[in-house]
Structure formats: structure tokens, C-alpha cells
Amino acid sequence: MNKIELLNIYKIFGKNPKRVYEMLQAGAPDDEVRERLGAVLAVLDVSFEVKEGEIFVVMGLSGSGKSTLVRSINRLYEPTAGTVMIDGMDVTSLNTKELRELRARKVSMVFQHFALFPHRTVLENTGWGLEVKKEEKATIAKRAREALKLVGLDGWEDKVPEQLSGGMKQRVGLARALATDSDVLLMDEAFSALDPLIRSEMQEQLIDLQDKMHKTIVFITHDLNEAMYLGDRIAIMKSGRIDQVGTAEDILRHPATEYVAAFIQDVDRSRVLTAASIMEEPIAYILAREGPSAAIKAMRERQVSALFVVGPERRLYGTALDEEVIKAVRKGESTLDNIVHYDVPFVEPDTPISELLVTSAESHLPLPVVENGRLIGVIPRVKLLMALGETPSVNNIESNKEGATDSGTVEEKRGEED
Ligand SMILES: Nc1ncnc2c1ncn2[C@@H]1O[C@H](COP(=O)(O)OP(=O)(O)OP(=O)(O)O)[C@@H](O)[C@H]1O
Ligand SMILES: [Mg+2]
Structure with missing residues (x-):
């Protein structure tokens, strides 16, 4: 509305x-x-x-x-x-x-520099908008306290403005607007x-x-x-x-x-763009029920050294690594159950990309993007690094998409880059 x-x-x-x-x-x-x-x-x-x-x-x-x-x-x-x-x-x-x-x-207004009354306490300053509205004293104090709590200034009610930093004064201004409801x-x-x-x-x-x-x-x-x-x-x-x-x-x-x-x-694009905006379609994954031999085949075909293991509706179970899959085949195991790593770091679609680097550094796999348990995309590290450095103009806005080729493939040289 x-x-x-x-x-x-x-x-x-x-x-x-x-x-x-x-x-x-x-x-x-x-x-x-x-x-x-x-x-x-x-x-x-x-x-x-x-x-x-x-x-x-x-x-x-x-x-x-x-x-x-x-x-x-x-x-x-x-x-x-x-x-x-x-x-x-x-x-x-x-x-x-x-x-x-x-x-x-x-409609309340908060300005860049608004005047706090110097001789009034923080609480009184906060309640000022309500005083103008001729609310009851007790109501004013209650609402002002709540508003101060919201902006993280509980405990400061009885101070006067000169005892506050610039940021705190600005918070009082915000609290004053919030208190009016x-x-x-x-x-x-x-x-x-x-x-x-x-x-x-x-x-x-x-x-x-x-x-x-x-x-x-x-x-x-x-x-x-x-x-x-x-x-x-x-x-x-x-x-x-x-x-x-x-x-x-x-x-x-x-x-x-x-x-x-x-x-x-x-x-600063990193605070704005989200995981969903740069993720790619996952291709390096395998259904859990397919088993170790199928996993080897998939890794060979996709030229990757690890796979995401998923269940129905592409629910993310974990990851499987090449050497462990090979061992499982040699032991004659028919499922991936014993070798799946379940604790995969993942991110949500609306996570800002500035917060992805840390998670991405923890793993040599592309970063899985998971929504309600389902693997909806992956972000290869190069894609993330490119997005962090991207600078489009009116004419080349679409061109950076071309950099996205090896969708979802797992870094082949796993373990060598650190
Ligand atoms: N009361 C006024 N009388 C005459 N001109 C005004 C008045 N208020 C603003 N202006 C003019 O209107 C134009 C827009 O001013 P305004 O203050 O809205 O810009 P602003 O985008 O808020 O700028 P700033 O980022 O510097 O605050 C400017 O040319 C300004 O000089
Ligand atoms: Mg202005």
C-alpha cells in the first residue's frame, strides 16, 4: 500500500x-x-x-x-x-x-543538526514531541524511555546534552522522533x-x-x-x-x-549487491542416492575435485571430496553416507557480498547459496572477486556477465592456493 x-x-x-x-x-x-x-x-x-x-x-x-x-x-x-x-x-x-x-x-522529522535543549535531560529532550502534544507526564516518560532504549541510550536518561557525543545527540534526535509514534x-x-x-x-x-x-x-x-x-x-x-x-x-x-x-x-558495491545477484546455477552436485561411482563419473565430466551432495528438491546435505570418494569405491561402499562432509559453510541469498569473502575463504568449493535448506546457487570465488571490483557504466552494464563462464565448477587446484 x-x-x-x-x-x-x-x-x-x-x-x-x-x-x-x-x-x-x-x-x-x-x-x-x-x-x-x-x-x-x-x-x-x-x-x-x-x-x-x-x-x-x-x-x-x-x-x-x-x-x-x-x-x-x-x-x-x-x-x-x-x-x-x-x-x-x-x-x-x-x-x-x-x-x-x-x-x-x-509525520516526524529528524534533521542533520537539530537543537537539543541544553538544560533539559536526555529524557526530557526525547519526550519533547509528546509534551507539545500535551500527553500525560507519565505517558511521556514511559514512551521516551522506550524510545531511548530502542536507540541504545538506556542508562543515559538523566544526562544533559553536553555530556553526550555527537553520535549520541543524533540518537536522541532519532529517539525524539520515535517517541511520538x-x-x-x-x-x-x-x-x-x-x-x-x-x-x-x-x-x-x-x-x-x-x-x-x-x-x-x-x-x-x-x-x-x-x-x-x-x-x-x-x-x-x-x-x-x-x-x-x-x-x-x-x-x-x-x-x-x-x-x-x-x-x-x-x-561500495560490496554492501549493496547480494549473494543472489551474483550467484550462478549449480552444476557440480550429485544426488545422495546416486552413490560413489556416479560421483566419480560426475567429477570427471565436470573436471572438479569435489561435489555438493544434495537430496530431494536439491536440499543441501554436504560435500564429497575426490580422494574420499575413490576410497569409498575401493572399499566397495554403495553409498556416500560415510564420506559426506555435513558441515558446509553456506550463505543466504540476501547476504551482502561484503560478508561473503570470509565464508568463501573457509572453503575451496564455490560458496553455496541456500534458501530454506535448498541449494539455489553457487558463487565461485572468481565471480565474487570480480563482483567486488566491478565498475559498470551505462554502456557496459551487461558485459560483466560474460566473465561468468565455468558456472558452479569446483576449483580444480584445491588446496594449492593458500
Ligand atoms: N528558502 C529558500 N529560498 C530561496 N532558495 C532556496 C531556499 N531553500 C532552498 N533554496 C534553493 O533551492 C535549491 C535547492 O536547495 P536544497 O536545500 O533543497 O538542496 P539540497 O539538495 O538539500 O542540498 P544540500 O545537500 O546542500 O542540503 C538551492 O539552489 C537552494 O539555494
Ligand atoms: Mg539539504
Whole structure:
């Protein structure tokens, strides 16, 4: 379900915005209007929907219109044209009182630098949004405590802001927004002022929180890595307009414009791409019931020195190694039962590839990708290393697929590379 819908939003600063808007509608090019009229075209014809429970990231360079756009959603800025819908309600037609109500109950905002009251405790700062709503004192304290716990600040309730680090202050800001219990969070560069380590901690924490709370979040950032890490979907903004909306993977694999392609050049792909996106069809496997002789045949045909052993529906049982299979045949054994190694390291399809290297280093087999017990794919180490180094542009996005040839084969020189 759509929680937020933006329909053809414009925000124009300067003299006579309506007139400027009409000129744009009549087809005047953006740049000409900018030059001739000196108008600031901050947001131009932006439409998108944010689904319930989604983290929707708007990203773009400084001045591209991100803050203006997000402020148009709760009408901190009055859009020059267009419609904003939240929960099917037309926000653009609300009167002042209704708007205040909306901001107090439904839509909270977290800024890059927001003011904490210096003489109030962390708990009081956190409960501030509820105080404005004139909630009962006991309710405020309870909800503020819960919110502080969610952001990992339990035990800090009675401190004052100057006793906190920058990261902790930012957490109080987040807790304040969470305490109000509104289901929409608008976060404008909320983590941008933090140093990199704390920033990635906060990003991880937001993802954890989101798993529990299922808010609908519009997150503004100019950092593509942050956008890719957090965003269920990402909108890329340029000069007031949106160039592309898509998942991180859509954008990495199929950048819609040269601008987007240039943008993604130096993204940290390892945090974005998942095991599922680079896995290949497994071929070096054998059904457990087939036995040792069939295993030798399969290894010879595929020129590999180990196989995955699977059951019905390709359920992953384990692996079988060449020398042990040969011994089993010599002993006249009819099953693989005695030689299967059951403790195979595997990964899930949605594991980011940054987390695959460690698991992959543990084994000389391609990394098995397992979903509900079934072997759904394998990632040969070369494939993983290539993916970590991949840098596509608009024209060669598909070309790196050609590197994927020996699907699923097991490294022949097992044991020699360390
Ligand atoms: N209140 C205002 N009055 C006039 N111009 C404004 C106002 N607010 C923003 N602008 C202009 O609108 C354009 C978009 O600004 P905005 O702050 O939305 O960009 P941004 O993408 O958030 O940038 P940053 O990454 O630096 O925060 C800029 O040219 C800015 O100067
Ligand atoms: Mg901004």
C-alpha cells in the first residue's frame, strides 16, 4: 500500500513562482527560465510513491533540491504546484490546524543538526514531541524511555546534552522522533554530521529498528553508499528533477542516465549487491542416492575435485571430496553416507557480498547459496572477486556477465592456493 504519494510537485523560489511555473508548463527549458528570470527551480515535477514500511532514499548533490522536496511533504515549504497524499489524505489541502495535527501525530522529522535543549535531560529532550502534544507526564516518560532504549541510550536518561557525543545527540534526535509514534519519518541528512564509524553504526541501527517498527521513512542523503545501504528504493535527483527511481541493484546494474552512471562509479558495491545477484546455477552436485561411482563419473565430466551432495528438491546435505570418494569405491561402499562432509559453510541469498569473502575463504568449493535448506546457487570465488571490483557504466552494464563462464565448477587446484 502507498503511504505517501507525490504528484507533480514543484517548488520555485523567487519572484512570482506561479508565473514561472506556468512558463515551465508551457515548455520553457529549465535553464532558460533560470537565466532569464533568475528563478530558483528547487523542485521540478517530482512524482513518486513511498510504500508503507519502506525506506525511500532521495539522493543527489548539494543544491539538487532534496531538502526542499522533503520539506514539501509536510509543507514546511508550501509546494508551488502538485499534490502530496499521505494515507490517501490530501496534505496540500489541509488547513493550519489540521497540518499541525499531522506534524504532531503522523509525520516526524529528524534533521542533520537539530537543537537539543541544553538544560533539559536526555529524557526530557526525547519526550519533547509528546509534551507539545500535551500527553500525560507519565505517558511521556514511559514512551521516551522506550524510545531511548530502542536507540541504545538506556542508562543515559538523566544526562544533559553536553555530556553526550555527537553520535549520541543524533540518537536522541532519532529517539525524539520515535517517541511520538508517528508512522512516517522524514530524515534529512540525519547522519551526515557524524564521523564515519558512528555513521555506519547508526545506519545499521536504523535498519534494525526498521525491522521492529516498520515505519515509512523518507531518508535524504548526498552519500550514495548510505543511500544504497539504507534504501529499499532510491530516487536520484539532479537540478530539481528525478533522474531515476529504483532499487540499489536496479540503479547499479541499469543506470538510466549518464549522470546516474557517473554517480555510481565509486559506490561500495560490496554492501549493496547480494549473494543472489551474483550467484550462478549449480552444476557440480550429485544426488545422495546416486552413490560413489556416479560421483566419480560426475567429477570427471565436470573436471572438479569435489561435489555438493544434495537430496530431494536439491536440499543441501554436504560435500564429497575426490580422494574420499575413490576410497569409498575401493572399499566397495554403495553409498556416500560415510564420506559426506555435513558441515558446509553456506550463505543466504540476501547476504551482502561484503560478508561473503570470509565464508568463501573457509572453503575451496564455490560458496553455496541456500534458501530454506535448498541449494539455489553457487558463487565461485572468481565471480565474487570480480563482483567486488566491478565498475559498470551505462554502456557496459551487461558485459560483466560474460566473465561468468565455468558456472558452479569446483576449483580444480584445491588446496594449492593458500
Ligand atoms: N528558502 C529558500 N529560498 C530561496 N532558495 C532556496 C531556499 N531553500 C532552498 N533554496 C534553493 O533551492 C535549491 C535547492 O536547495 P536544497 O536545500 O533543497 O538542496 P539540497 O539538495 O538539500 O542540498 P544540500 O545537500 O546542500 O542540503 C538551492 O539552489 C537552494 O539555494
Ligand atoms: Mg539539504
